[in-house]
Amino acid sequence: MDTKKLQNKEKKSKRKEVLEKRKAIDGIIKAASAEADHLAFFQPFQKFDRNGLTLCLESGIGDQLSSPMKKYIQCLLKLNMEGPYGPEWPAEEKIKRREMVAPEARYIFIRRARGTVAKETLNDDSDECQIHWMADGDSVVGFVQYRFIVEEDIPVTYVYELQLEPCVQGKGLGKFLMQLIELIARKNRMGAVMLTVQKANVSAMHFYTSKLRYTISTISPSRVDPLIGAEKSYEILCKTFHPEAKDKLEGNSFTGEAHH
Template sequence: MEMASSRSSKKHQTRTQKMQRKKRMEELLKSAYSSYKNHLSDSPLYNNSNALSLFLESGRGDKLSSNLKEYIQKLLKINMEGPYGAEWPEEEKVKRREMSSPEALYIFVYKGPSTPSKAEAPIIGFVHYRFTIEEEIPVLYVYELQLEEAYQGMAVGKFLMQLVELIACKNCMGAVVLTVQKRNTSAINFYLNKLSYNISAISPSKVYQSLGVIGEDKSYEILCKTFDHEAKAVLEEE
């Protein structure tokens, strides 16, 4: 009877711990979302040799203007139709739904000084990110990082990802996670070699490899950069 009672007590304790952890995660995400307007308050300055000035602005999916929605759709099509190939028509529908979600947070990038006139400052790109849970780890998930072709290769993408990582750390996220199409070799090189991201243990290629499954594959990889031991053990180590 004592052994049965002990096992029951341990099960109850485990359930309680899981519930407490889940509650902490939910509170963490809620706090991160509630402060999204302040995510750019301590953003680093963009420095490069191209004499390019940038102005950043926060946004949320359910508060986008029709002009911003149109811009996002257009830039996504230009940049992503090629890497997605035949999958693009269906993927475009998904991205349109994701775009206007209340959980979709944005950093819009304008070319211009710190206080531009919106009529004169052209938008040159954006980041779409969210706070979520992956394998019981709170993470900042980058849904999109898109720049106009003329501003690619000018370290703007690197600057934005460093800003995203700063936002993740300030909001106690364990990692930054993103999905990249395998056909998008320039993006894969950018994340793996220039920003020191890793193919995550939850990426399909790693999962199939760990299971010894041959012949199964997906068109994308999941990449991550972790900030603590727990996130590293779950999201990086096989």
């Protein structure tokens, strides 16, 4: 009888512990999501002025996007992602349109600083040309979309999109933006930054795994089940910030070669 009572007591105690932990994680996610402008805390990251680019960053929220901004996001996604997704793109595009305007979607938009013109955009014949921007304020040349979610009982910042126009790629802007996202994640007590990468997007996979030291997560299909993973067109990458997150999301981690 005493043994049974003891077991019941232990079970109750464990249940309470699990519930308290879940409540704490929910609180962390809520607090992070309630912050309207994460960029406000990182003044050095509000401008990018190097390698011939003079850019300003600003925050945004999914359900507050203007119609021109929605159109811009759709155009840039199509430009950058139709190739890597291949025949999966029409279905994926519909999903991305829904994700784009979700109230929990957070954005960092990159705009050309007032009065600056990209040399690349002056040549209308160039494939590198900026998507034609008709909207409020200065022209936009890219964006990051991210959310605060829970993976394996760990609060994480999940980068849904990092999309830059060809004319601003290869100039350190992508690395700069991911450093900002990692700072936002740490400030908001997240255990990791995570993202999904198309295997076909070799340059993006190289960027994350080699340049930024992201690893293929334990929740990525190829690590959950190699047979299923072989059929999937993507990998899930992560960078963790503390031992519990590392244990649950990286495990015996290794890097892979496979973006967004």
